[in-house]
Amino acid sequence: MPDKQNLKLIHTSDIHLGDEIGHPASVEALKAVVDAVPGLGGDVLLLVGDIFDNGRVGNDVLEGFLDQISRLTVPAVLLPGNHDLYADDSVYLREPFNHKPENLHLFTDALGQTITFPELTLDLWGRAMPFHTPEFRPLAGMPQANEGHWLVALAHGHYHYDDDRDQRSSPIYPDEVANANCHYLALGHWDRHVEVSHGKVIAAYSGTPLGPSRNQPVGQVSVVDLNPQTGVSLSRASL
Numbered sequence: 001m002p003d004k005q006n007l008k009l010i011h012t013s014d015i016h017l018g019d020e021i022g023h024p025a026s027v028e029a030l031k032a033v034v035d036a037v038p039g040l041g042g043d044v045l046l047l048v049g050d051i052f053d054n055g056r057v058g059n060d061v062l063e064g065f066l067d068q069i070s071r072l073t074v075p076a077v078l079l080p081g082n083h084d085l086y087a088d089d090s091v092y093l094r095e096p097f098n099h100k101p102e103n104l105h106l107f108t109d110a111l112g113q114t115i116t117f118p119e120l121t122l123d124l125w126g127r128a129m130p131f132h133t134p135e136f137r138p139l140a141g142m143p144q145a146n147e148g149h150w151l152v153a154l155a156h157g158h159y160h161y162d163d164d165r166d167q168r169s170s171p172i173y174p175d176e177v178a179n180a181n182c183h184y185l186a187l188g189h190w191d192r193h194v195e196v197s198h199g200k201v202i203a204a205y206s207g208t209p210l211g212p213s214r215n216q217p218v219g220q221v222s223v224v225d226l227n228p229q230t231g232v233s234l235s236r237a238s239l
């Protein structure tokens with residue numbers, strides 16, 4: 001078995017393209033993320049859900065997204081979220097995605113699938129959300145890591161703190177994180193960056209790349225270093 005490689009993942013989520021009222025800087029933020037990937041040394045860009053705001057966004061919004069992704073020289077991997085579900089009327093089944101760039105990889109299986117990049121010694125696992133309910137469990141069925149490969153899981157859902165009594169949709173529980181088989185858990189759904197690591201599993205919400213205001217349209221992305229000697233480390237980069 002080959003040794004795992006040193007890799008750098010750029011992790012973002014919750015861009016909400018197509019919502020010009022609520023997220024007026026989403027196009028600018030996506031462009032800033034794509035611009036930043038080479039300079040940060042990113043080997044893969046992770047897009048962890050709610051990339052589009054709703055299922056009715058225009059084809060021009062979808063084309064604009066695909067144009068940005070095609071500027072990357074590395075793979076981009078997208079997990080649908082609750083605003084951009086993978087269901088019958090999904091944006092991901094619309095015509096523009098019939099000619100998506102080759103470097104864009106989509107999770108489409110509600111029961112979970114692994115997208116493998118052998119040349120990077122990297123396996124990415126996730127469940128494409130078909131509906132946003134308490135019954136949808138984003139981490140259920142995660143496989144074991146393969147020898148010699150990194151296993152990074154992507155999940156879009158609500159992290160339940162121990163004292164959180166509300167039953168939320170697409171829940172993610174602390175013991176599920178602690179017992180997860182992955183080396184890194186890339187989360188989406190929350191607009192702010194929060195680390196929720198447990199046990200040996202490093203887990204974090206990247207938060208949105210959008211900045212706090214029209215005057216500050218872009219914010220930050222998460223940078224995940226996967227190092228076979230020192231393990232997983234997490235940092236933040238301003239766009």
Ligand SMILES: [Mn+2]
Pocket residue numbers: 049050081082083156188189190
């Ligand atoms: Mn969400």
